[in-house]
Amino acid sequence: MKISYNWLNDYIKTDLSVEKVASVLTDIGLEVEGIDKVESTQSNFNGVVVGEVIDCIKHPNADKLKITQVKINENEILQIVCGAPNVDIGQKVPVATIGTILCDKEGNEFKIKKSKIRGEDSFGMICSEEELGIGESHEGIMVLDSHIKLGMPIKEILTTSSDYTLEIGLTPNRTDAMSHFGVARDLASALKSRKIKSELLPISIEEFKLEEENYNPIQVEIEDANLCPRYTGIYLKDVEIKPSPEWLQKKLRTIGLTPINNAVDITNYILHSYGQPLHAFDADKIKGNKLKVGSVQKGTKFVTLDNVERNLDGTELVIKDSEDQPLCLAGIYGGLESGVSSTTKNIFLESAYFNPISIRKTSKKEGISTDSSFRFERGVDPNNTLLPLKKAAELFKELANATLVGEIIDEYPQPIKEVNTVLRYHKIDQILGKRIHRDQIKEIVKSLDFTIISDVNDVLDLNVPTYRVDVTREIDVIEEVARIYGYNHIDIPEKFSFTYDNNQQNEEDLLEDSITNLLKFNGFYEVLNNSITTKKMEDTNYVELLNPLSSDLSVMRQTLLYGMLQTVSFNYNRNQKEIKLFELGKVYFKTSGNNYLENKKLGLILSGNFQSNNWISKENRSSFFHLKGIVYQLLNSLGIQPSEKPIHSNLYDEGIELSMNNTYLGEISIISPSQFKEFGIKNEVYFAELDWDNILDLSTKRKALKFEEISKFPGSSRDLALLVDKNVNYFDLYKTAFNEEKILIKSINLFDVYEGEKLPVGKKSYALNFIIQDERKTLTDAEIDAVMNNLINIYSREFKAELRN
Known part of the structure; x- marks a missing residue:
């Protein structure tokens, strides 16, 4: 939020410098993030006079240029080639004559000379605000008030001064400080507490006076007092729409606003002065001379000031006429038909308080954010609609020659109490x-x-x-x-005293610390990603936010994968080649019965190099088995011995699912290129997502440890090389062997897979290693051979497997 230092001084009297004011504001929570000096002009304006465009024709040799005849006094007319799109006959404009020296916004001087532009002579320049150094607008020439005397030196019209713009990083809850008076009010309180001399200047409305009492041409009806607790307004007659005076334009330019006309500028001035949004209707376009505050039927069409036709769904709060035709999205945006234009003669000026939730929902739904909606959806003061309305009416009277008609309408059926x-x-x-x-x-x-x-x-x-x-x-x-x-x-104590109770340590936190430390020791970095994501990244049954920040942040994540892929992409784009990341975070689901599930997951991701090139070893690329080894190390450290089975999905090229005692533990996978390429990642990505809640439940570290004696009898190792069909997978062989010989077989390991030209079509070779052991005795060769022959027979019968020599 931008605050003008000079404007601030309209409401508080203090001798403090702008730097000291910024320091105090930062101390009280209105953090000043920057101070910019604003010079209204760096030129002396010598040679710049008021001229009148008396002729304007198209340049014969350039589509975007015009040849103008500009009268600068009663006896002198200059031909000037101008490229401004808004130049037209009858305008009073600032003209820099030959020899005039102006300054650009960097302070560099340039001299106006006679020139030939596309073959046509030009004897001066019609100036824009930027060329005069009094603003940033360069989209067209500066158009002056038509009443200004021809030939008058421009420096007699434009006053030069300097100001400072304070950029305040305001927190969203501080709507009371979203104005110059609000900031001044907070500053006055702080200075009083610090015993620094200052005075908060009162806001006077003594000059406010109605000219035609007990009469108001416009009637107001509030249909829903919950959505519009208060609505006030006043009728302004015989309004003259014209440019604002220089003092008002200067204030608005200082905070980055472009002056439009006196009606728009007055409402902007009041908004940034007192924090109360106003809206001006062309009163002659209000059918039936009646405004109703409520809703319209679903499907009603409404064209807003930006010339966009909107299809209303009936939930929006609108200001409508007697025929229920919408004139304004309440507190957000006006309508094209009822807006103030250069032909407007009578205005109905609105100052209201609308329900913040209603405004916020409509603003998000329509994708419209304005200075008005920004304040209304955070909550303005319901008991301060009259004062800004009266101040605005005074300005309309002063700057637009308006007549204040009749009584002020103030519909406030249920006053909001402190x-x-x-x-x-x-x-x-x-x-x-x-x-x-x-x-x-x-x-x-x-x-x-x-x-x-x-x-x-x-x-x-x-x-x-x-x-x-x-x-x-x-x-x-x-x-x-x-x-x-x-x-x-508030002093910071030199020491802290507290009692440390070791018995109160959270067991889950200790386990979490031990696992995160283990991962860090293995070279992993912890990341924290946003739990809110986009719908396109999630499956069905996602948890949708009631009040999303944007369409890209509208649902809760169902996996840690996409956030971690974004982090991988971010690191790759910054030339990080060795990526080992982990994240502990929650995922969210909605069940078919509209209940909600929240689970904690541990995500691990590898990509690029597992180990960089060094003096001992060469560069080592990350692989699926690197990640699998880390996961098994993690689970084994918690006393978990998982079983595994292969899985396939749209996310994975290949993967395994881990479980123990029929309890799901998680998955380790090779991410499909179609997934990681969408994030601009070129290297393969290996990802594991573990169910942290289930892992904690199964961890032996949370239970009394049980010790078993190590077997005194040796185990034996046997290998089998099997020729099987390509559709047979390792897990089927693994599961079958354990089901048949679950007592004697202690482990199975796949140590070789071969698919080549020397094998029959449709076949592949698996090489398996079996550890066979009896806890009660030493097995003989005959007993071991019997186990292996039994396995060969089962594999032959179930999978048509053949032994390879």
Whole structure:
């Protein structure tokens, strides 16, 4: 948010420099992120006069240029070639005559000379705001008020001055400070607490006076008081739409706004002065002279000021006429038909309070964000609609010669009351760790406009002003006291004393720490990705946000994969070639019965080099088995001995599922290129996602350990080389062997797979190693051979396997 230092001084009287003001604002939570000096002009304007365009024709040799005849006094007319699209006959414009020296925005001087442009002579320049150094607009020439005298030196019209723009990084909850007066109010409270001389200047509306009492041509009806608790408005007659005076344009330019005309500029000025959005209707386009605040039927078409036709679904709060035709999306955007234009003569000016949730939903649904909606959806002051309305009416009277007609309409069926809360002195001491004098606490809460109802037994009973929508609890008031008192004034103790109770350690946290340390020791880096993602990244049954930040952040993630792929892509783009990452985070699902599931997962991802080139070993590329080894090391450290089976999906080229005692543990996979190439990743990606909750439940470290004696009898190793059909997978052979000889077979390992020209068509070769052992005795060769022959027979019968020589 941009704040003008000079504009701020309209509401607070202080001798502090802009740097000191910025420092105090930052101390109280209105962090000033930057200060920019704004010079209204760096030129002296000598040689720049007011001219009138009396003729304007198309340049014969250039489509975008025009040849103008500009009268600069009663006896002199200059031919000037101009490229501005808005130049036209009858305009009063600033003309830089030959010999004039101007400055560009960098302060570099340039001299106006006679020139020939595309074969046509030009004897000067019609200036834009940017060329004069009084603004940033360069889209067209600057058009002056038609009443200005011909030939007048421009420096007699434009005043030069300097200002500062303060860029404040305002938190979303501080709608009370989204204006110059709001910032001044906070600053005055802070300066008072610091005993620095200042004065918050009162807002006067003494000059406000209605000229035709007890009559208002426009009637207002609120159809839904929950969505529009308050609606105020005034009728302005015989309005003259014209450019704003220079002082108003200058204020708006300082904070980055482009002046439009006096009607638009006044509403913008009030918005940024007091934080209350206003909307001006062309009163003559309000059918039936009646405004209704409510909804319209689903499917109603409505064209907004940006000339976009919108299809309303009936949930939006709108301002409509007597025939239920929408004129404005309430608090967000006006309609094209009812908007103020250069031909407008009568205006109905609106100042209202709308339900923040309703405004936020419509703003998100329509994809419209305006200065008005930004404030309404966060909550403005419902009890401060009249003052800004009256100030705006005064300006319309002064700057647009408007007549203020009849009574002010103020529909407020159920006034919103101030929030009541308490403040206990001992609670402040406890939270801040410091005792602030009780009188100073009361002085701070009073300076923040909190009303002290009572002060009994060291407890303040308070009413909070309605403009402080972020203060609803005692802890909020304590925060207010702390920030105005100054966090820098709260001493940091030299030592802390506490009792460490080892028995209170969280067992799950200890296990989590041990696993994350194990991964770090293996060269992995921990990442934390956003739990909110886009719908296109997720499957069905996703958990959708009720109030998404954007279409790209609208659902909760169902896997850690996509966030980690984005991190891999980010690192590859920064020339990181050895990527080992892990993340512990939650995933979310919605069941068919509209219940919600939340599970914690551990994700591991490898890509690029597993080990970089060094003086001992050569570069080693990451592989599926590197990742599998890490996962098994992790699970074994927790006392888990998993079984595995192969899996296939759209995400994986190949993968295995891990389980133990029929409990799912997770998956290890080679990610399909179609997945990782979408993220701009060229190298293969290996990914494991483990069910952390199930792993914790199965971990022996959470249970009493059981010890078994190591067998005294040796095991024997046997190998089988099998020729099988290509559709036979290792897991089928693995499972069959254990089912048949589950007592004697201790482990099976696949140590070779071969598919080549020497094998029959449709065949492949598996080489398996078996460890056979009896816990009760030493097996004889005959017993071991019997086990192996039994396996050969089963493999032959079940899979038509053949032994290879």
